[in-house]
Amino acid sequence: MxxxxxxxxxxxxxxxxxxxxxxxxxxxxxxxxxxxxxxxxxxxxxxxxxxxxxxxxxxxxxxxxxxxxxxxxxxxxxxxxxxxxxxxxxxxxxxxEAPLEFPEFIKPFVLMGVGVNGVGKTTTLGKIAAKLGAEGRQVYVAAGDTYRAGAVRQLAQWAERGGVQIIEQGQNADAASVVFDAFSAARARGADVLLADTAGRLHTQAGLMDELRKIKRVLQKQEAYAPHEVLLVVDATAGHNALHQAVQFHEAVGLTGLAITKLDGTARGGTVFAIAERLALPIRYIGVGEQLEDLGVFEAEAFVDALLGTAPS
Ligand SMILES: Nc1nc2c(ncn2[C@@H]2O[C@H](COP(=O)(O)OP(=O)(O)OP(=O)(O)O)[C@@H](O)[C@H]2O)c(=O)[nH]1
Ligand SMILES: [Mg+2]
CATH class of the missing domain: 1.20.120.140 (SRP54, nucleotide-binding domain)
Incomplete structure (x- = not known):
């Protein structure tokens, strides 16, 4: 962006x-x-x-x-x-406040999106893909949600809208092998960024949390530092649960950043402060709606001024 x-x-x-x-x-x-x-x-x-x-x-x-x-x-x-x-x-x-950078010397820069069901992972990745694509970056998305019916199609629609490539193996494929193959393809074609979508899961679902670790492991066989960003998507309307999810996912898979969605759906925004106070994790993006333009980079001052209705200084 x-x-x-x-x-x-x-x-x-x-x-x-x-x-x-x-x-x-x-x-x-x-x-x-x-x-x-x-x-x-x-x-x-x-x-x-x-x-x-x-x-x-x-x-x-x-x-x-x-x-x-x-x-x-x-x-x-x-x-x-x-x-x-x-x-x-x-x-x-x-x-x-630490906007995500996609350094040009890391090719492909791998971002893996994680989080519980329905928080906005696929939408957020789709928006990031479209924005990076519009900046002239060569972007691939990997359809790593192989559980939910319709997940691949949903990501494909975002990919089409953003004019970016999708790598998929359909529903029920092995998520780690989808992401592994996507990395190989993206690297072979000199892509700048690979965004890996994953299925929604609860931290209590041990098998599914293992799957995330497996995705990381297979990526690291090809590139020691991948994924370069493990982005947890949380829904601001979840209140205290959002904080809880961040703590649990951080412990389980090691997060490097957060995207906080649905801030349009709450008249509070307090979740953002609870997370900031408890976790020293960068908030990369915030979402204020379903449209492409509704995702933006998190800036502390602009956010507080929006909450207070005060004029930016
Ligand atoms: N109002 C609002 N809706 C959002 C926002 N971000 C995502 N959504 C909506 O939330 C719903 C779920 O989004 P998805 O991207 O499918 O969520 P997900 O985390 O990928 O869901 P699963 O893959 O099923 O776990 C969709 O209807 C999105 O349009 C936001 O910032 N504001
Ligand atoms: Mg999804």
Missing amino acids: TAESAPGFIGRMRAKINRGDSWLTYDLGNLLPGQQIDAAALDDFEDLLLTADLGVAAASKITDTLRREVNAGRIKRADQLRALLRRTLIDMLKPC
């Missing part, structure tokens, strides 16, 4: 995320009607964060910062509190 495409996505994200009823805009206004900050208002604000999927750790980190400044007499008015809140939220997310 190029820098030029960012303003378009930011505008879209603002329209989709901040619908005027978010936990920050609507509720903060209600909490602070008199524009005077007191301890009770801050306690209420902490409760509000807890109901918004932030989790205890992230919620108390935010309110501790606000309390410290209010108690020290540096923050007196609601507008000052809002500015401090914005800064605090950006500081929390900043360490997770």
Whole structure:
């Protein structure tokens, strides 16, 4: 994704995320009607964060910062509190801002998408493929979901839309051999990027988690550092479960990045803070809808401004 495409996505994200009823805009206004900050208002604000999927750790980190400044007499008015809140939220997310790069000297750069059922893996990979294709990269997608009926066709539709190549062996094929063969083909043809889709699975499904490890293992027979990116896709509306999935998948297969989808489907966005607080993993992409244009690179400041409805600085 190029820098030029960012303003378009930011505008879209603002329209989709901040619908005027978010936990920050609507509720903060209600909490602070008199524009005077007191301890009770801050306690209420902490409760509000807890109901918004932030989790205890992230919620108390935010309110501790606000309390410290209010108690020290540096923050007196609601507008000052809002500015401090914005800064605090950006500081929390900043360490997770690390856009994925596809270095040209790694050919093919292999990205494997993983996650539980229905979170948006295939859609996200399809969007990434189309965007990279539009940038002139030679992209292959591997149909590594060989379980779900229709999974190969769904990926093929994205490949067609993005004008990229798909390597598939149909339903019920061995996923590891699909990805292995896709890597061979992509490398033989000098492709830049290989995106491997995988079937949805729960961390409790030991056989399926073994399959992911097997895909990694067979890739590493051909290229020691592949997959270069293991991208976990999580659904923001899953709240605490999304954080739980990230912890479990990280332990099982070793993640290098996250894509957080369906931020248009929640008026909260708190999941992003819970994940940032708990896991030191880059958030590569966020999804705010089903269309190609609804996937963008994660930028802490733009995201917080979209949530708060504040103007970008
Ligand atoms: N609203 C919204 N819908 C999304 C987003 N990303 C994906 N979807 C939709 O979520 C549904 C599931 O997406 P898939 O890409 O099929 O999910 P998956 O993880 O590949 O699913 P399985 O392969 O069955 O595990 C589809 O209807 C997508 O269009 C998003 O950011 N916002
Ligand atoms: Mg899928």
